[in-house]
Every structure is written in C-alpha cells, then in structure tokens.
Amino acid sequence: MWQYHPPLRDIRFVTEELLNLPAQWAQIPAFAEVDADTARQVIEEAGKFASEVLGPLNAVGDVEGCTLKDGIVTTPKGFREAYQAFVQAGWPALACEPEVGGQGLPQSLNAVLHEMLNSANHAWNMYPGLLHGAYESLLAHATPELKARYLPKVVSGEWLSTMCLTEAHAGSDLGLLKTRAEPQPDGSYRVSGTKIFISGGEHDLTDNIVHMVLARIAGAPAGTKGLSLFLVPKVMPDGSRNTLRCDGLEKKMGIKGSATCVMSFEGATGWLVGDVNRGLAGMFVMMNAARLHVGLQGVGHAESAYQNALAYALERVQMRAPLRSPERKVAEADPIALHPAVRHNLLRQRALLEGGRLLAYETAHLLDIAERHPDEAVRHVAHDEVSLLTPICKAFLTDNGFAAAQAAQQVYGGHGYIHDYGVEQCVRDSRISRIYEGTNEIQAIDLLVRKVVADGGVKLAGLIERLQRELPTGELAARVQPWLANWQQATQQLLKHSASDAELPYRVADDYLRLAGLVLLAQGWARAEAVAASHATPFHTAKRETAQYYLDYLLPEAGLCLARIRAGQNPLPQLSAPSA
Amino acid sequence: MWQYHPPLRDIRFVTEELLNLPAQWAQIPAFAEVDADTARQVIEEAGKFASEVLGPLNAVGDVEGCTLKDGIVTTPKGFREAYQAFVQAGWPALACEPEVGGQGLPQSLNAVLHEMLNSANHAWNMYPGLLHGAYESLLAHATPELKARYLPKVVSGEWLSTMCLTEAHAGSDLGLLKTRAEPQPDGSYRVSGTKIFISGGEHDLTDNIVHMVLARIAGAPAGTKGLSLFLVPKVMPDGSRNTLRCDGLEKKMGIKGSATCVMSFEGATGWLVGDVNRGLAGMFVMMNAARLHVGLQGVGHAESAYQNALAYALERVQMRAPLRSPERKVAEADPIALHPAVRHNLLRQRALLEGGRLLAYETAHLLDIAERHPDEAVRHVAHDEVSLLTPICKAFLTDNGFAAAQAAQQVYGGHGYIHDYGVEQCVRDSRISRIYEGTNEIQAIDLLVRKVVADGGVKLAGLIERLQRELPTGELAARVQPWLANWQQATQQLLKHSASDAELPYRVADDYLRLAGLVLLAQGWARAEAVAASHATPFHTAKRETAQYYLDYLLPEAGLCLARIRAGQNPLPQLSAPSA
Structure with a gap:
C-alpha cells in the first residue's frame, strides 16, 4: 500500500523555477555542458529507478532484514540485484570527476538522486550512501598509488x-x-x-x-x-x-x-x-558529505510520508467535515482530507518538506560553487556558507523528516500503527537520521560553537546578508525581514555574553539551530511565493498557499526559540540520581 | 538493561504533599477509612508488582508477541501467570464498590496503580486496562440480571x-x-x-x-x-x-x-x-474511563523513559562538559548528564512528566469527588471539570509520553536505536496512545467543540476560576496568572467568532488543547513550587528547579499556541492530489 511516486514537478519547481540551476551551471566551466534537458532526463531516470526498482524492496527489506552466518552477511532478497542495476546505470559515478571515471555532473543533481533513493528505500540506500564521501576523502587525501588502486572501483560502485x-x-x-x-x-x-x-x-x-x-x-x-x-x-x-x-x-x-x-x-x-595524526581531516571530508546526505534522508522521508498520507486522506471517508462543498451535502461522511485537523497536519508537513527541499538543494549547489566556481573569492564565500548550512541541513531536516513520518502516521489513525500500511516503518526508519553522523545536538554545537562563535560571527553575518539581499519585495518578504534581523541580533547577544559565560552557547545551541532553520525556510518560502505569484496555475497557487501557511503557523515557532535562547542566559540545573 | 523502579517518593509528593489526598478522603464518607498509611501500603505493593512481576516481562512480550492458531490466542510467556497473580492479589477490584465485591478504594489510587503498570509493561496492561471501564458501564446501565451474572467476575478480574x-x-x-x-x-x-x-x-x-x-x-x-x-x-x-x-x-x-x-x-x-439506540451513552462511560487510563499510559511511558535515560546519562561518559567540577578536572571525559543538551532533554522530560502526573492524579481525584462526595453541588462541579480535563489528559499526556520516549532515545545516542537497550520499544509502545480511544485530534474537538463551545464556555470559566483561586502567591505564580487570563480571553474570542464561522473551533482545536495543557501544568508547578519552598531537602530543591525550568522553557510554548489560534481565524487551504 505504501508507494513512492517521484515528485518530479515539485523538484523542477526548485531546480528550475527557484534556483534556476541550468543558468547557474552555465557560469561554471565544469558544468557548462549540463543543460536543462540533461538535468531533467537524469532526474526522471533517477525517479524511475527509485520508484520502480527500490520502492518495491522497501517493505521486503524491513521484514527480512539481514542475516549473518559464518561471517557472511546476506542482504534482503532483491537488494543485490538492485545494486547491480544501480552500478550498471552508472549512478555511483554521477557527481564524480571525469578524470577518475565519473560523469562530472553537479552535486545538486546527486542531491536530487539521493533524496529519491532515500524516499523509496532508506535501508537500501545506506549501502551506496557513503560512496560519495569515501570518493571525496580518497580524492583529497590518498596517495597516488592508493588512488590508482581504489578510486576507479569506488567511483564505479x-x-x-x-x-x-x-x-x-x-x-x-x-x-x-x-x-x-x-x-x-x-x-x-x-x-x-x-x-x-x-x-x-x-x-x-x-x-x-x-x-x-x-x-x-x-x-x-x-x-x-x-x-x-x-x-x-x-x-x-x-x-x-x-x-x-x-x-x-x-x-x-x-x-x-x-x-x-x-x-x-x-x-x-x-x-x-x-x-x-591528521585522520580527522580526512574523515571530516567524508562526514560533511555524509551530513548533507543524511539531511536528504530527512527530505526523502518527509516526501514519502506526505504523499502517502495525502493519498490516504483523500480516500479515507470518515465523519462529516464542518464545511461541506455543495456537491457533498447528502454524503454520509467526507474524505478526512476535508477535516481541518488533517489539513493542518498535511499543510505543516508540506511547508516543512518543500522548504527543506529548497534548503538541501541550495546547499548542494553551494557545494558545487565552493568546489568548481572559477572565481576563488566566490568559492570561498560558498565554502563558508556550506560550513554553516551543513549542520542545519543535517539536524533541522531530519527532525522535520521524523516529525513528518509520525504526523503521517497520525493521519492513518489506527491503521497507522499496523505494519501492513507502511507508515510505521517510515517512522522507525526515519528515526535514525536524527542520531547518526553526529547527533542533532552535536550538529547544533558544531553550528553555534565551532562555526558561529569561533569566528566571532563573521561567516554568519555574510550568510544573513546574502539572505537579506535575495529577499524579494512583497508582503510575505516584509514579514520575513525582521526575522533575519532577530537572528542576527540573537547571534550578537550570544557572542557578547559567551565571552564571560563559556557554557552559554552550549545551553542554547539546539534552539539556535532550530531558529536558523525556521528563518532559512521562511526566506525560501518568501522567494518561492514571489516566483509562484507570476503564474496562475493551480500548482503555483498551492505554492503561494503553502508559503502563507508557513509564515502563519511555522515561523511563529522562531519566537519560541528566541524566548528559550533568552532564558538560556540563566544557569541550567544539574541532574542527580532520583531520591528513594 | 531497561528497568523500572517505582518512583514512590515522587508519587508521595503528589498524593500527600500537593493534593493532600488523605485529608480530602476524610471528607468523603465512602473513603473515610482510607488513611495515609493504607494508601502508602497500596502504592508500595502496586510498585512491587509492577517492577518485580511485570517489568521483567516487558521485553519478552515485545519479542514473542502473540500467536493465533485455530482461533486460540497465546500470549507471551509469563503473561498468564502474571495475570493470575494480579487477580489473586485483588488488584482488579481496587476501586470497585464493596457491594459488588470491590475494595472501595479511591480512583486516584487506581490511577497510581495503573501509571505504574503502564510504566512497567504497557502491552500486558492492555488486558486489565479496560476492566474498570467495563465495570462502570455495567454498573450504570446493565439490568439487575446481567449485573448479577457478570459484575462479580468482572470486578474480581x-x-x-x-x-x-x-x-x-x-x-x-x-x-x-x-x-x-x-x-x-x-x-x-x-x-x-x-x-x-x-x-x-x-x-x-x-x-x-x-x-x-x-x-x-x-x-x-x-x-x-x-x-x-x-x-x-x-x-x-x-x-x-x-x-x-x-x-x-x-x-x-x-x-x-x-x-x-x-x-x-x-x-x-x-x-x-x-x-x-442509547448504546453510545453506555459506551461513553467506558470510553471516559479508558481515556483517563490512556492519559496514564502517557505518564507511565514518560516515567520509564525519564528514569532510564537519566540513569544512562549519569553513567555514560563522553566528551568533556563545558563546565567541569573541580574534582573532574583531570578526567578524560564527563558523564553526558553534565552536558547542557542532555540536561535540557532530561529537565524538559521531568517537567512535563511530573506536571502531567499531578494533572492525571488530580483528575482521578475529581472523579472520586464527582462520584462519591456527599454534597451534590460539589459533585456537579467536579463532574464538569472532569469532562473538560479528560480529553486534555488523554491527548496532552500521551503527546508528552511519546515525546519523552523519543527524547530518551536521543540521550542513548546510537544505542537508542538498538533493540537490546529497550528505549526503542518504549518509543514504539508509547506511539499508540496518541491514536487509540479517539485520536488526540478527536480529543481536541471533544474539548473545544463539544465541551467548551457547546455550553458557551460556562464550565470552562468555572475551571479557570478554580485554578486562579488555588494559585499561591509568589513570583512563579505571578507569572502563571496572566496565562490563565490569556486562556480565558482566547476562549471568549473563539466563542464570539464561532457563531459566524462554524469551522473555526475545528481549525484551532489542537492548539487550544495544547494551550490548556501547558497552562494547567504551569498552574500545577506554581503550586508545587510553593509547597516545596517550605522544605530544604535536595528533593524539594529539585522540585523548585523543575518548576522554574517549566516556566522558563515549557510555558513559552503557550505563546506559540496563542499565535496559531489567532492565525486560525483565517481560512485554511484545501488539499488536492499532487500535480504530475
């Protein structure tokens, strides 16, 4: 019953209408030959592989699991064949350099690919999921002999x-x-x-x-x-x-x-x-790639949770909705998608999912700029932004992915608790992404302590300035604007007080990261709304509605984060074993 | 590794120091003979049964599950023996009337019992969990013949x-x-x-x-x-x-x-x-009992999640904490309980858990008053309050129970995802309580539409007035006071606008219920802080710290609820199938 349909139209909205990636690639010599058609073709083929080959193995993998006997591990039925098809089609080499056998396509396309693979089958995608990180680590740090021996086989998968x-x-x-x-x-x-x-x-x-x-x-x-x-x-x-x-x-x-x-x-x-003794440097190359990848697991789970819950809500009939369309006036009951609580549930999922997709793809695109742009100054700025955005993608998007999965489960009611409907697997699978590759709490410390406080807020000020600059005009943007200022102000306060209170940034790190994520998505939605405003299709109207929903219902959580950051200036109690 | 220790000291804090139940019972003839010693004995015995008999069967039940063969269902090993011991000890009859074989003890004691049974083994407690509801339904609605035939066996279990x-x-x-x-x-x-x-x-x-x-x-x-x-x-x-x-x-x-x-x-x-054709009336007796019972599942899970996560955090050593006590200055790393993110995690759990316990026990005590108080007017007021508090207990406490379970899982890091540590079972088990006995969204509609709007806010005004009246003096109470007013004001606004916008209460119901829950707990913490202030023990100091934490970090979420309730005055988009 659990199905995955590649959200091609939504993906194009981000890659083409919002980020305008083909035009961006044209400015980077390494991607000069990647045009819109090529990108579409790659994305469509990736969607087919995800939905047709991996999707059907998702439930099987959960039930069968892996077995170990005499040191040999057997993966679930179909996993091996799917991987062979994956290698055959050249997917592992997608974003690797041509000099070592790669296809030289942008990381942003690799991000689209892996969002879909994660949507369709997170467990299966754990196997090739670390491939690109290992490739980057070897490329950057291995000796020529090791590279010659291992890199081609890693690139090919x-x-x-x-x-x-x-x-x-x-x-x-x-x-x-x-x-x-x-x-x-x-x-x-x-x-x-x-x-x-x-x-x-x-x-x-x-x-x-x-x-x-x-x-x-x-x-x-x-x-x-x-x-x-x-x-x-x-x-x-x-x-x-x-x-x-x-x-x-x-x-x-x-x-x-x-x-x-x-x-x-x-x-x-x-x-x-x-x-x-410099092993962490090489491992961090791999870990940073892995962290963005894990953020894409969050997006992937949010997508499959949302689309399945929506389909269920449109079909499941239960109780009359408080507002009924004239043509349903005589029906005994309505699809639950008409009930306000379910609409909130799904709109909330949609706003976080689509905003998160924009953030993840944009970060991947910044990674391309950081690595391939001809202008060193541009590369440098992009690199700084990626270093800030990576922990946000990892933590914020996986928090949202898990939240989406369990919100979807709620839409299914009692059926959501039953294995056969698939959504409870989505909840169980998505839970790990908040833990591994550095818990989300570690990501928050990485962002605030190691990135923001460490350089006195210089990189962060640059990022916020860019976000300001790219904010369109209009009513929604005017509502987002003060939040960029709030974020910057809160940062300044923290920098000021951290000097005399070393624990402070650790006390507020989680709320700081969530604030950052919420404001980033708000800025993204303001841009999305501006783009959608010039088209009169139902697709674009829905985007405008979602933008409005985000600002009305999601962005206010940023105020809660600010309140907690303020409270964090006071000492935090210590814990001890309970009294008998 | 997952263990359950009955939190006897914390329970006594609520039953004796906060609610002063023995003195309350003295005013109800039916409970005149239940003194503090009897209650303590019952609670201690219940704790022993939960931790010694049921606790060890929790993991077994998860792994074995139930099997069906030829129409016969076999429960996990040990379940049957545990149930026989439960009946033998007379637990089913605890809060049933003596005339039909019950022990005639208060529902508030039954609530304590079931919190502990749910903490120790939610799956097992599903079997006797409906017993009291069936008893009440039969007692209120069955014919004398049916009562004679079935009630004694139901009461005895x-x-x-x-x-x-x-x-x-x-x-x-x-x-x-x-x-x-x-x-x-x-x-x-x-x-x-x-x-x-x-x-x-x-x-x-x-x-x-x-x-x-x-x-x-x-x-x-x-x-x-x-x-x-x-x-x-x-x-x-x-x-x-x-x-x-x-x-x-x-x-x-x-x-x-x-x-x-x-x-x-x-x-x-x-x-x-x-x-x-009046079947719902009889079923609702059963469902109301069941809803409070499900709220106690939320408290039960929150307790076992918290105490296990705390024990793990005090033992697991990982990284140096930003602030180190002098005696740890040379240690390679610190217990993670010293790390601010983990302290936040556990303090948040504790504040919601202990506040939730007070709310649940107090609701059970109000049920006792509603059923047994000699003064009809007092019974009537208590009955009205129970009707408001029941959906709040069900939804708010189970939301918090699930949140606690997955927060505890985060404390365990990667080990939290591994079956053997037990916490992932707690996450899976606690998830159902938000769904069954009426989803939490249904509870919110029950509260706002069927209870508050239906009588023009009369019952609610009575509840808030009592909460005001019982608010102590002091700094914390002064911070809670405006929130009672905000709640009342938001209610008035909703009542006013609902007249011309029938969908409005449905659009804001979830945020309204959460607002109510958050403010109720704030009022409870203000009372707890006032009581704790007159004792200088570490136990009472921790209570004061937790009260402060609740007001600083949890209560601000009520502001988010208010913002969303205000946003809810605007129309909410409809959903349709995704664009291709």
Missing part, C-alpha cells in the same frame, strides 16, 4: 565503502578511540580493534569493501589529535582475505535491510590516508 | 472485558458502524458483524471474555443515534461457546504482547446494556 569510527565506549567522542595501527616495514599498517555501528561493514552487494578506519598509531597523542585514517580493504590486492570480519549484526528499530555491523580488525592490513 | 467499537470502515466515525443485532424471543439478541482493532479480543489469560459490542438493531436510525450496546460473552452461561471468534491478529509497531484482534460475530448471543 564496483566496491562499496564504510566509515569505521564508533567504538563501544566512543560514539560522539572520537577522542576516546582505542583502535591501534602498527607501522610495517613495507609502509603499510596493521590495524587492530573493534568498531561498532558500521553500516555496510559486511554484505553481499560487492566483492570487496573499502573500510575507512580511524585508529591510533603507537605513541600518538591522546584525544582526536592522535587519530590517523586508514584504508583497510576486505579483500587484499592479491585476492586474499584481510584479517577483519563481521562479528555481529545489530537488531535495530528500523532500516532493517541495512547491515549494521560489529567489525573486528585483527592486525588487518591498511594504508594511511592523509598525514599521520 | 476472573473474566476480562473488551470494547468492540471499530469496524474497518468506521474508526473515528462510529455513526458508520454496520454490525447488526437481531432481537430474539427470549429477550436476547443475535449479533453479527466484524470488529477490528479489538484489544484482548481473544487470549489465554481468562476462561471467559465479556465483549461490550456496539451494534445496530434492524430499523434503527442511521448514525450514532441508532447504536445499541450489547454484552456478548465468549462463553455462554451454560458453558457452551458463543458464535464469535478471533479471525486474525494485527502485526503492529509496538505493544506486541497485546493481542489486537479481528473479531467475527456470527449471530452471537448478546444482551442489551442500557436502552435501545
């Missing part, structure tokens, strides 16, 4: 990749990692330790798996400054098995088709990626 | 009971029910139809099951005014099986140990309860 960070006692805190790497005379290292929560640590989709492992070389400093990054393959170049294995699969709340592995490295051979 | 309302096409809309009842010459009826989502429709805990079934007698008017209520036993008085059976078990997101049945009635013998 023939081999998949993992990020091996977490250990049982070290999740958010990478400084506590204990996995050891011992230098060998031939320049390789022997890596030993146990990593947990490794997505795709073992599976049957590819013949080899390229593990990117954080470990500590003997004598390295304590904390994160003693971590180095290693490429540790499952299968050695000579075809023998490396000394690593999957020791267990986690039983999880959702994304059950994704193998979440306990990985044991027992003197496994690996090669250094980047400099000694 | 020897037989369990169900509410058979929902049909596949009729969930929220009971008017669409199709199940038929055909009168027989002997005064009985033959009931035919299929009911879905019947909790405990079939199981192996008791030898007989008393189904309370809504059905339509031939010739009855359409809609809810043609529904009658029937008692339809699984086993007939002569020991033969009635013609009804369980045709299927739902595969659900959570509460897997609870058998959710498809029930087929094929000319099953039943007897009328209450008058012909």
Whole structure:
C-alpha cells in the first residue's frame, strides 16, 4: 500500500523555477555542458529507478532484514540485484570527476538522486550512501598509488565503502578511540580493534569493501589529535582475505535491510590516508558529505510520508467535515482530507518538506560553487556558507523528516500503527537520521560553537546578508525581514555574553539551530511565493498557499526559540540520581 | 538493561504533599477509612508488582508477541501467570464498590496503580486496562440480571472485558458502524458483524471474555443515534461457546504482547446494556474511563523513559562538559548528564512528566469527588471539570509520553536505536496512545467543540476560576496568572467568532488543547513550587528547579499556541492530489 511516486514537478519547481540551476551551471566551466534537458532526463531516470526498482524492496527489506552466518552477511532478497542495476546505470559515478571515471555532473543533481533513493528505500540506500564521501576523502587525501588502486572501483560502485569510527565506549567522542595501527616495514599498517555501528561493514552487494578506519598509531597523542585514517580493504590486492570480519549484526528499530555491523580488525592490513595524526581531516571530508546526505534522508522521508498520507486522506471517508462543498451535502461522511485537523497536519508537513527541499538543494549547489566556481573569492564565500548550512541541513531536516513520518502516521489513525500500511516503518526508519553522523545536538554545537562563535560571527553575518539581499519585495518578504534581523541580533547577544559565560552557547545551541532553520525556510518560502505569484496555475497557487501557511503557523515557532535562547542566559540545573 | 523502579517518593509528593489526598478522603464518607498509611501500603505493593512481576516481562512480550492458531490466542510467556497473580492479589477490584465485591478504594489510587503498570509493561496492561471501564458501564446501565451474572467476575478480574467499537470502515466515525443485532424471543439478541482493532479480543489469560459490542438493531436510525450496546460473552452461561471468534491478529509497531484482534460475530448471543439506540451513552462511560487510563499510559511511558535515560546519562561518559567540577578536572571525559543538551532533554522530560502526573492524579481525584462526595453541588462541579480535563489528559499526556520516549532515545545516542537497550520499544509502545480511544485530534474537538463551545464556555470559566483561586502567591505564580487570563480571553474570542464561522473551533482545536495543557501544568508547578519552598531537602530543591525550568522553557510554548489560534481565524487551504 505504501508507494513512492517521484515528485518530479515539485523538484523542477526548485531546480528550475527557484534556483534556476541550468543558468547557474552555465557560469561554471565544469558544468557548462549540463543543460536543462540533461538535468531533467537524469532526474526522471533517477525517479524511475527509485520508484520502480527500490520502492518495491522497501517493505521486503524491513521484514527480512539481514542475516549473518559464518561471517557472511546476506542482504534482503532483491537488494543485490538492485545494486547491480544501480552500478550498471552508472549512478555511483554521477557527481564524480571525469578524470577518475565519473560523469562530472553537479552535486545538486546527486542531491536530487539521493533524496529519491532515500524516499523509496532508506535501508537500501545506506549501502551506496557513503560512496560519495569515501570518493571525496580518497580524492583529497590518498596517495597516488592508493588512488590508482581504489578510486576507479569506488567511483564505479564496483566496491562499496564504510566509515569505521564508533567504538563501544566512543560514539560522539572520537577522542576516546582505542583502535591501534602498527607501522610495517613495507609502509603499510596493521590495524587492530573493534568498531561498532558500521553500516555496510559486511554484505553481499560487492566483492570487496573499502573500510575507512580511524585508529591510533603507537605513541600518538591522546584525544582526536592522535587519530590517523586508514584504508583497510576486505579483500587484499592479491585476492586474499584481510584479517577483519563481521562479528555481529545489530537488531535495530528500523532500516532493517541495512547491515549494521560489529567489525573486528585483527592486525588487518591498511594504508594511511592523509598525514599521520591528521585522520580527522580526512574523515571530516567524508562526514560533511555524509551530513548533507543524511539531511536528504530527512527530505526523502518527509516526501514519502506526505504523499502517502495525502493519498490516504483523500480516500479515507470518515465523519462529516464542518464545511461541506455543495456537491457533498447528502454524503454520509467526507474524505478526512476535508477535516481541518488533517489539513493542518498535511499543510505543516508540506511547508516543512518543500522548504527543506529548497534548503538541501541550495546547499548542494553551494557545494558545487565552493568546489568548481572559477572565481576563488566566490568559492570561498560558498565554502563558508556550506560550513554553516551543513549542520542545519543535517539536524533541522531530519527532525522535520521524523516529525513528518509520525504526523503521517497520525493521519492513518489506527491503521497507522499496523505494519501492513507502511507508515510505521517510515517512522522507525526515519528515526535514525536524527542520531547518526553526529547527533542533532552535536550538529547544533558544531553550528553555534565551532562555526558561529569561533569566528566571532563573521561567516554568519555574510550568510544573513546574502539572505537579506535575495529577499524579494512583497508582503510575505516584509514579514520575513525582521526575522533575519532577530537572528542576527540573537547571534550578537550570544557572542557578547559567551565571552564571560563559556557554557552559554552550549545551553542554547539546539534552539539556535532550530531558529536558523525556521528563518532559512521562511526566506525560501518568501522567494518561492514571489516566483509562484507570476503564474496562475493551480500548482503555483498551492505554492503561494503553502508559503502563507508557513509564515502563519511555522515561523511563529522562531519566537519560541528566541524566548528559550533568552532564558538560556540563566544557569541550567544539574541532574542527580532520583531520591528513594 | 531497561528497568523500572517505582518512583514512590515522587508519587508521595503528589498524593500527600500537593493534593493532600488523605485529608480530602476524610471528607468523603465512602473513603473515610482510607488513611495515609493504607494508601502508602497500596502504592508500595502496586510498585512491587509492577517492577518485580511485570517489568521483567516487558521485553519478552515485545519479542514473542502473540500467536493465533485455530482461533486460540497465546500470549507471551509469563503473561498468564502474571495475570493470575494480579487477580489473586485483588488488584482488579481496587476501586470497585464493596457491594459488588470491590475494595472501595479511591480512583486516584487506581490511577497510581495503573501509571505504574503502564510504566512497567504497557502491552500486558492492555488486558486489565479496560476492566474498570467495563465495570462502570455495567454498573450504570446493565439490568439487575446481567449485573448479577457478570459484575462479580468482572470486578474480581476472573473474566476480562473488551470494547468492540471499530469496524474497518468506521474508526473515528462510529455513526458508520454496520454490525447488526437481531432481537430474539427470549429477550436476547443475535449479533453479527466484524470488529477490528479489538484489544484482548481473544487470549489465554481468562476462561471467559465479556465483549461490550456496539451494534445496530434492524430499523434503527442511521448514525450514532441508532447504536445499541450489547454484552456478548465468549462463553455462554451454560458453558457452551458463543458464535464469535478471533479471525486474525494485527502485526503492529509496538505493544506486541497485546493481542489486537479481528473479531467475527456470527449471530452471537448478546444482551442489551442500557436502552435501545442509547448504546453510545453506555459506551461513553467506558470510553471516559479508558481515556483517563490512556492519559496514564502517557505518564507511565514518560516515567520509564525519564528514569532510564537519566540513569544512562549519569553513567555514560563522553566528551568533556563545558563546565567541569573541580574534582573532574583531570578526567578524560564527563558523564553526558553534565552536558547542557542532555540536561535540557532530561529537565524538559521531568517537567512535563511530573506536571502531567499531578494533572492525571488530580483528575482521578475529581472523579472520586464527582462520584462519591456527599454534597451534590460539589459533585456537579467536579463532574464538569472532569469532562473538560479528560480529553486534555488523554491527548496532552500521551503527546508528552511519546515525546519523552523519543527524547530518551536521543540521550542513548546510537544505542537508542538498538533493540537490546529497550528505549526503542518504549518509543514504539508509547506511539499508540496518541491514536487509540479517539485520536488526540478527536480529543481536541471533544474539548473545544463539544465541551467548551457547546455550553458557551460556562464550565470552562468555572475551571479557570478554580485554578486562579488555588494559585499561591509568589513570583512563579505571578507569572502563571496572566496565562490563565490569556486562556480565558482566547476562549471568549473563539466563542464570539464561532457563531459566524462554524469551522473555526475545528481549525484551532489542537492548539487550544495544547494551550490548556501547558497552562494547567504551569498552574500545577506554581503550586508545587510553593509547597516545596517550605522544605530544604535536595528533593524539594529539585522540585523548585523543575518548576522554574517549566516556566522558563515549557510555558513559552503557550505563546506559540496563542499565535496559531489567532492565525486560525483565517481560512485554511484545501488539499488536492499532487500535480504530475
């Protein structure tokens, strides 16, 4: 019953009407040949793959899950064939450089692709989801020999990749990692330790798996400054098995088709990626790519939740609506889509979903500019904006994705709790995105402490200035304008008081990030409304209605965030064990 | 790893220090003999049963679930034995009248009992959860013969009971029910139809099951005014099986140990309860009891989520906190309970949990007054307040229960997504309470449309006046005072505009209910703070801190509700199928 239809018209509204990407690409030599037609074709084909190949495997994956036997992991029926088709069609190479076998298309198109893959089948997309990050990390930091040996296979998707960070006692805190790497005379290292929560640590989709492992070389400093990054393959170049294995699969709340592995490295051979003790730098390349990707999971879940809940609400008949159209005057009951509570539910989902899609695609486009624009100054500004927007995309969009899933579940009533309808799987699957790749709380600290406070608010002021500049005229924009000022003002206050109160930014970080997300979407909706205003189609009228809805019902939450940020200037109680 | 410790000290704070229940009972002849010691003993015993007998079965029930074979439902291992011990100890009869075999204790004590049972094992407590409602419905509406035959066994718990309302096409809309009842010459009826989502429709805990079934007698008017209520036993008085059976078990997101049945009635013998076509009246007795009970599920989940997350946060060491106590200056990392984001998470949970407990117990106590107070005028006022507070308890407390569960999950980080830690089960289990017994959106309509608007706000004005009257003096109370006025003012505005805009109360109902809940808890915290202020223990200091936290961080959400209620005066867009 749960279905996924690629929202092609909505995607075009963002890529073409709002962001005008084809014209933007024309200004970047690397994308000069990507025209609107090519982009449309890519997006349509991606939509077909997502809805026709992956969608049907979504429920199957949840029921079957993965199995581990004698160190071999079997993925759900159909997952392997779908992955082969994915590689065959060249999707892994989409946004990789042509010099290493990629297709050289923009990251913004890759973002569209992955939104749809995540909508259709989050669990399946966990396998190729880290591919682009591994590609970027190797491209930036690996030696020419390692690149020659591994990059082409990673780009083609023939081999998949993992990020091996977490250990049982070290999740958010990478400084506590204990996995050891011992230098060998031939320049390789022997890596030993146990990593947990490794997505795709073992599976049957590819013949080899390229593990990117954080470990500590003997004598390295304590904390994160003693971590180095290693490429540790499952299968050695000579075809023998490396000394690593999957020791267990986690039983999880959702994304059950994704193998979440306990990985044991027992003197496994690996090669250094980047400099000694500078492993985090290489891993952060991968993590930043992964964080935007996780934000797209939020958008993907929000889309599938919304479209399924809407379809259900248009069909399910229950009670008379308080306002009835004349032609329904005699009907015993109305579709629940006519009931105000359900309309609120769906309008709220729609406003956050479509606003979130704009934010995610725009961030991906800024990433393209940061990497490919010919003007260094332009690249620099874009890079700064991406560094601010990445934690917002990760946290805000996944909070909204989970909220959408459980709002959709509410639309289904009792049926929403029953497995067969699919929406409860969406709730379970979407929940993980708020946790992994750095919890959303860590993202908030990244934004406020490491990005905003660290440079005295310089980068942030630049971003807000650009948002001001791009604000259209009109009534909605006039309502958004003060919120950009509020955001800037709150930032100034925090910068001022943080000097004498080091804990302050940590106390208000979550509300600060949510404020930022809410205001960013408001600015996006003001732009969307201005664009839609010049067309008289029902499609564009709905966009204007949604913009209005966002400003009336969603943006006021920014006031709540501000109130909490103000309250945050006072000390926060400490917790202790409960009284008997 | 998931554990439940009865929060006896916190419960006593509400029952004794805040509500002063023993003194209150002294004024009600029916409870004149219930003193503080008796109440404490009952609560401690209930806590033991919940934590020692039910707690250990919680995870088992989730993994095993129920099975259906040849019409026989087998509950998870240990459920049957636990239920026998429950009956043996006399728990079912706790708040039933002595004349029919009950213990005659107050409903407020029953509320404490069921909060704890729900904390320890929501799925198991689905079986006896409807018992008290069935008892009340039979007591109020059944004929003397039916009472004599069924009431003693229901009171003792020897037989369990169900509410058979929902049909596949009729969930929220009971008017669409199709199940038929055909009168027989002997005064009985033959009931035919299929009911879905019947909790405990079939199981192996008791030898007989008393189904309370809504059905339509031939010739009855359409809609809810043609529904009658029937008692339809699984086993007939002569020991033969009635013609009804369980045709299927739902595969659900959570509460897997609870058998959710498809029930087929094929000319099953039943007897009328209450008058012909007045079935809803009898069912509403049961539903109101059930709604308060579901609110207690919200409190129960919030409690187990909070106490487990707190214990985890005090133990899990990860990263240095921005403010470190001198004795931790050299430690590599701190318990995450010291990190501001985690403190916010837990303080928020605590403020909503403890405020919610007060609201739930107080509502149960008002129910006692409504039913047992010697003064009719006092009974009447209490009855009116209960009618307003019941939908608020159901919706607000279960929204908060689910929010607490998933907030607790966030505290666990990646481990929160892993089955073994138990918190993901709490998220799945707690989700249903927002849906069943009338979705929370239905509760909001019940509150605003059927209760507040229907009588021109008279009952509500009475409630707010009492809340004003009971507000202590002091700084916190002074901050709560304007919110009582805001609530009253918003109500007046809605009453005024609803006259010319019939859809208005439906558009704002959800925000109105949340506003009510938030202000009620604020008033409760002001009282709690005043009581705690006269004691200098760490326990009471924590209460004062939590009160302050509630006013600083939670109450501001009431402003958001008000903003949305104001926005709701404008029309709300209609939804249509998406554009291709």
